Amino acid sequence: MQTILTAQQMRLADEHTISQRSISSLTLMEEASRAFVNAFLACEADKKVSIHVFAGQGNNGGDGLAIARLLQAEGYPGLQVSIAAFTGRQSADFSVNLARLKEAGIEPVWITVPGRVPDSSAVVIDALFGSGLNRPLDENYNRLAAQINHMGARVYAVDVPSGLASERPFPGEYNGVRALRTFTFQRPKRSFFLPESAAAQQAFEVLDIGLDERFIESQHSDMVLLEPEDMRSLLRPRKPFSHKGTYGHALLVAGSPATMGAALLAAKGCLNAGAGLTTLAIPASGLTALNTALPEVMALPEAEMANAAGLARFSVLAAGPGLGTDESAAAKVNLLLTTGRPLLLDADALNILADRQWLDRLPCGSVLTPHMKEFDRLFGPATDWNERLENALGQATARKITIVLKNQYTFVVPPGGRAFVNPTGDPAMAQGGMGDVLTGILAALLAQGYAADDACKIGCYIHGAAGMRLASQQFVVSASAVAAEIPAVLKHCLLN
Numbered sequence: 001m002q003t004i005l006t007a008q009q010m011r012l013a014d015e016h017t018i019s020q021r022s023i024s025s026l027t028l029m030e031e032a033s034r035a036f037v038n039a040f041l042a043c044e045a046d047k048k049v050s051i052h053v054f055a056g057q058g059n060n061g062g063d064g065l066a067i068a069r070l071l072q073a074e075g076y077p078g079l080q081v082s083i084a085a086f087t088g089r090q091s092a093d094f095s096v097n098l099a100r101l102k103e104a105g106i107e108p109v110w111i112t113v114p115g116r117v118p119d120s121s122a123v124v125i126d127a128l129f130g131s132g133l134n135r136p137l138d139e140n141y142n143r144l145a146a147q148i149n150h151m152g153a154r155v156y157a158v159d160v161p162s163g164l165a166s167e168r169p170f171p172g173e174y175n176g177v178r179a180l181r182t183f184t185f186q187r188p189k190r191s192f193f194l195p196e197s198a199a200a201q202q203a204f205e206v207l208d209i210g211l212d213e214r215f216i217e218s219q220h221s222d223m224v225l226l227e228p229e230d231m232r233s234l235l236r237p238r239k240p241f242s243h244k245g246t247y248g249h250a251l252l253v254a255g256s257p258a259t260m261g262a263a264l265l266a267a268k269g270c271l272n273a274g275a276g277l278t279t280l281a282i283p284a285s286g287l288t289a290l291n292t293a294l295p296e297v298m299a300l301p302e303a304e305m306a307n308a309a310g311l312a313r314f315s316v317l318a319a320g321p322g323l324g325t326d327e328s329a330a331a332k333v334n335l336l337l338t339t340g341r342p343l344l345l346d347a348d349a350l351n352i353l354a355d356r357q358w359l360d361r362l363p364c365g366s367v368l369t370p371h372m373k374e375f376d377r378l379f380g381p382a383t384d385w386n387e388r389l390e391n392a393l394g395q396a397t398a399r400k401i402t403i404v405l406k407n408q409y410t411f412v413v414p415p416g417g418r419a420f421v422n423p424t425g426d427p428a429m430a431q432g433g434m435g436d437v438l439t440g441i442l443a444a445l446l447a448q449g450y451a452a453d454d455a456c457k458i459g460c461y462i463h464g465a466a467g468m469r470l471a472s473q474q475f476v477v478s479a480s481a482v483a484a485e486i487p488a489v490l491k492h493c494l495l496n
């Protein structure tokens with residue numbers, strides 16, 4: 001797991017590394033700039049490309065000047081450097097790098113009043129502001145950013161796209177530089193995981209600049225990034241002499257006559273993520289489809305969905321995919337709530353909770369898997385994703401539940417004030433049924449005895465990893481294909 005730091009904590013990590021390694025801040029800036037250049041070389045191998053570096057006067061600008069000098073030494077002759085100096089003072093390391101730039105024979109252009117910027121370069125390196133940005137861009141920087149965006153160049157941002165706050169995006173429409181790619185130092189910034197950052201960058205890549213990892217990991221943060229190694233330590237291999245009873249019995253309450261597919265997809269996810277037994281509670285009209293598509297899955301007679309005591313034999317109770325929100329669906333959710341046992345609720349089960357105001361009846365230890373709209377319906381509207389995430393952190397702790405807030409980077413939010421960010425997934429997975437499969441996977445992991453937070457971390461990770469594996473070969477990835485890929489992904493995660 002990687003701790004995601006605030007800008008202030010990044011500065012502390014910087015200072016700590018400088019004193020611990022007995023190096024100067026200038027050396028660290030040089031190393032960061034070298035790391036940027038190495039990554040840049042891999043993207044822009046043609047040395048004849050025209051490059052325009054836009055630097056501010058802080059340390060991000062200092063990086064920009066060092067990068068320009070290093071690129072010239074690498075043999076990129078077509079370099080221009082502009083320094084935006086509408087306001088502010090030069091940082092010490094900026095000043096040294098300015099002198100070094102001039103010694104290297106590069107004379108920068110100073111932009112002190114808004115004006116037209118030459119717009120013929122194919123590549124822009126954006127080093128106006130980095131993690132030090134602490135207020136929205138003013139009119140002058142805003143205009144400059146707009147001019148850079150208008151150039152149509154391939155924009156590479158240094159550490160953070162200029163205009164994007166590194167912790168939480170500023171309110172309102174993004175008015176900064178729009179980067180093709182950000183090369184960010186040591187850690188992705190917190191705001192990179194919030195959907196608003198899509199306006200500022202298309203992708204980011206993290207560069208190791210040698211900051212002290214032990215110090216970074218000792219910092220308290222409300223955001224932690226999951227990594228492949230976490231799966232290896234969380235996942236448990238199947239045991240010798242084990243049998244189907246060892247791996248739990250999941251009940252999925254799902255499906256309605258028009259949306260039986262959702263129930264089948266959830267069951268398929270559950271089966272493939274290793275539940276010992278999977279039982280589906282669906283309307284009778286779905287039984288033929290179930291027996292044909294998934295012969296390993298059992299069905300619960302509808303009459304048994306009226307008796308809470310009869311549910312005691314299941315190790316996990318899940319509900320939602322394709323369930324509908326009518327009276328009969330609500331009666332099923334009501335029955336599950338009366339058991340007092342932790343529940344796994346998704347989709348229509350969440351809508352039922354919201355519509356009937358049953359949220360306060362939810363037992364501790366439950367898991368909810370809302371997407372944005374379902375979350376807002378349950379917990380109230382939010383003006384932006386940071387507010388939504390903070391609400392999720394508060395709700396999970398107050399209610400002692402785990403919230404899986406689904407998005408490109410899904411946040412697994414257990415009680416305790418930390419969000420675990422899932423890095424896996426691919427736009428090829430943007431199709432109906434994906435959430436149903438995830439519910440089935442989570443049910444299987446809970447049935448196998450994983451704690452709620454671990455089940456959610458593993459489940460989200462392997463769901464996205466399955467999609468990524470398929471997307472490396474396919475344009476689009478269906479939910480059934482993701483479910484079918486899960487056993488291979490689990491094996492891979494365990495062994496690698």
Ligand SMILES: NC(=O)C1=CN([C@@H]2O[C@H](COP(=O)(O)OP(=O)(O)OC[C@H]3O[C@@H](n4cnc5c(N)ncnc54)[C@H](O)[C@@H]3O)[C@@H](O)[C@H]2O)[C@@H](O)CC1
Nearest residue numbers: 014029032058059060129130131132133134135136137159
């Ligand atoms: N912390 C680290 O680990 C390292 C940081 N480095 C670089 O240093 C950067 C941070 O540098 P700084 O802290 O000097 O900050 P920046 O260079 O991001 O910004 C400079 C200054 O601009 C001012 N400012 C903030 N918002 C503004 C606005 N809207 N309009 C006008 N002025 C504004 C602030 O006073 C800020 O200190 C990082 O992003 C990175 O590029 C690297 O050199 C190497 C290591």
